[in-house]
Amino acid sequence: MDLSLHTHKMHLNLGPSHPTMHGTLRVLLTLDGETIVDANPEIGYLHRCFEKESEDHTYTQIFPYTDRLNYLSALMNNVGYAMAVEKLLGLQIPPRCQYIRVIISELSRIMDHLVCIGTNLVDLGALTNFWYFFNVRETMTNWVERLCGARLTNTYVRVGGLAKDLPAGSDKELRSCLKELNKAVKDVTGLLKKNRIFMDRTQNVGVISAEDAINWGFTGPCLRACGVDYDVRKAAPYYDYDRFSWDVPVGVVGDCYDRLFVRFEEMVQSTRIIEQALDKLPDGPIEVANNQVVLPPKHEVYNSIEGLIRHFELIMFGIKVEPGEVYSYTEAANGELGFYIVSDGSGKPYRIKVRPPCFAIYQAFPELIKGQMIADAVAILGTLNVVAGELDR
């Protein structure tokens, strides 16, 4: 007699309408009890045709679209895109502009990590830490609002410069933000670092070896958590990153715990960079002196025919870029954010391809969660920090 119970595998549609999937990700899980046997992710719930839309917009008009890639650190996408166009144009931006771009990049890296860690902890059930981080993020967002008028989708950077200079009193305000950040990081690490439940939930969960991580195309904190010392800011420095003194935090095991604590440490290192950049912030113009790229000042537009024509042409036909192609990459919050631009000599790009860090990282997600439990899948997804805006574009 066959005494074994009849069992069959259960299918569970994790998302898109699920608290952890944020309405944008969907994974079809095959479950054996609580254990995940197979995972089948489907992307595209937040697809907004960024690349196709870009082909029909001037180089300047694309900035608002880049905000919506990784909407948690919009300023950094602006910088990455502007750098690609400037590389194509062969522009050298003035030092003050470079330093401001470093400051806003590092600030948005901090803001991104605050959300990533905060929401991940919510998924693990530790809700309070989320508010400790969001209170700090709020002070930073307030500064960003003073900087460019928008809180989330900033559109602050322009080709060849910035929309405007730093607001008055930025130095003091940023330093007090960083002080608060230090306190929040101390609070949260105090609650978690030696917490048995937290350690059990994250240590040796979602482990990926350095070799596998490189093969999957991991970059950023997720790669560094595996022990690979690769950071675009060190490997291919841009904007004087090599002149600041800072360290690249590296993990050992490559599990969720390491990924989280690499992010904690990166926030501290970003604080160091911002403080040095504020100390050394040079005076001078924030835009290149090239009237083929930058809008003429208002008094020229109103008082001279040349200025008016220049303004009209830049607005209507866009910045003329010589035919060619370029790949430019920066270290965004999640890893290497690359822009590949092909120009046909008109004011609009012929083709733009984004290399979002999440896309490569999310590929490994099904492999990482196979054999784990549902609770682990949630924890792993959070530490990979998959931002659907960037994933689906």
Place this chain on the structure above:
Amino acid sequence: MELIIAAIKAIVIVALILQLIPVLIWFERKGSAYIQDRRGPNRAQILGIRLGGMIHNLADVVKLFCKQDIIPTKASRIIYVVAPMIAIFVASATVGVVPFAEPLHLGGLTIPMQVADLNIGILYILGIGSLGVYGVMLGGWSSNNSYSLLGTLRASAQMVSYEIAMGLALIGLFLVTGTVRITEIVSQQTGFHWYAFTQPIAFVLFLTSLFAETNRNPFDLAEGESELVAGFHTEYSSMKFALFFMAEYAHIAVGSLIVSLLFFGGWNLPGLDFDWIRVYPEAALSMGLPALAVGAIAFGLFLCSKFRRHKYNDARDYEVLIFGVPHVLIGFLMIGATLLLHGTTLPTWVGPVLVAALQMGVVLAKTLFFCAFFIWVRWTLPRFRYDQLMDLGWKGMIPVALFNIVITSAWLVFVH
């Protein structure tokens, strides 16, 4: 006569537990807000009265009553409807054997301050408490939803395994008390001879398994909102959802009540001599009332000092006065009463009633302390994973509970 008293007691005590639910929800919201550097609810108002956010509960009740009550077409209708009823019934029936004070002697009449003084006391609580899993299990299973099913699986496994740890922890306590009747256990804990200090292991184990029994963080796997959406009550809406919600808080209230009775001395408070108060209520009142009066007046004046005429420019401006002025008046009334008391003898029933009221106050204060502890833990710790929870239950708590039994028995045999 006895029947009437029993009926009144049954209604009053169940009502008391149900009344604790909105207080606990308010505790949870305000407590979590202050833990998280927020303000918490402070908007809902009736004629300007907000009661520090308490009115939000009223708004919630109205909302939940008005919501559409959805029963999924594929749900098993009868079980689906019965499940939340089981949950709330179990949570409020547990309180039946819980005493709130010593038996009250009035004339020739003895009124136990509980619905039923069973000689199997705690066994009844464990028995009824273990029925609680049916509410969760049937609710999740009848919803016919994958998330609910997973939540149900987790809940039943968790509750069954933690009940064993809970029972074993209590055996250590029973060895010392020699009885399972709650009134006797409480009367053994005079002064600071609380069982939390003489049976610390049993206390910690019981408290931990109570967290698991009530499905609260870090053991809220059955709901596990980030993993299972809402776990076993994913499909529930309107008042059916509210019943599950109320059952959780009623569970916390009853659980805290039991912890404070079994391990924290119940109505015993060092420094309070109830026998003395029973004999000399005049002396006790003339000492207690002025202290209360000073407190009430100070609090009332503090509230009144917060009054700003144009803060909101509506009825809310006067809220502090509405609460502050009566406090001051009551304070002065108390002082007047103290003066009147001087030299008079009160009727004989005052002493016992005063003692019963005091004892209930002490029990409720301890209960609220543990409720606050539940809330504090919830907003501090992350959630366990299912297998880790099982490990903790079977490989951690049950062996420790057994060890505690061995140690306690050895101590009783060889030392005591």
